[in-house]
Amino acid sequence: MQKVFIVNFNSLYEILDEIKENLSFKIVKFENEVDLINNSDLDIINSLIILKNNNKLLLDNKIMEKNILNLNDLPLVLTKLLQLVNIKLMKLKFNHQSKININGYVLNINSKFFSKNDLDLKLTEKEIEIILYLNNTKTKHDIADLQKNIWGYSANMETHTVETHIYRLRKKISDLFKDEKFIMSHKNGYFIE
CATH class of the missing domain: 3.40.50 (Rossmann fold)
Structure with a gap:
């Protein structure tokens, strides 16, 4: 408030x-x-x-x-x-x-652009939620955690929504910015350093 x-x-x-x-x-x-x-x-x-x-x-x-x-x-x-x-x-x-600064990038929530070095990537609302959630907590989040807190799904629901969204987001960032390490994957889940 x-x-x-x-x-x-x-x-x-x-x-x-x-x-x-x-x-x-x-x-x-x-x-x-x-x-x-x-x-x-x-x-x-x-x-x-x-x-x-x-x-x-x-x-x-x-x-x-x-x-x-x-x-x-x-x-x-x-x-x-x-x-x-x-x-x-x-x-x-x-x-x-x-404008929110995240690891050298600028995330503009209002315009939905993710920027670095004069390059702009248009993000979806869900992609912004993923980045903000991973950045705000600074811990590793498993699929069940992301299902519950980003999508509101029950943790025991069988779906590949999380993996698909994270894969597409990582690919978009990699293709434009040549950054393979913005969203990291670990046995305990996904995270942003």
């Missing part, structure tokens, strides 16, 4: 806290910009920051303007505010998903 950090804006925090179970994001309150900047546990790049005053301190600390919603024009109807927040969060999520 994406987060919205409300900085030095207690009245807004209290209003949103009253309706938090109806929100599609989590709200976190900060008394000031310094408290936000000094909290190293936060994923600020993928979160939205709402404030009602000057944001120079945040910009000076390399926090992007795209992450800030400055509410200088008040009053604002609550539905309009929630609409602004949701649009900003969608843009942040879209930008975050747009």
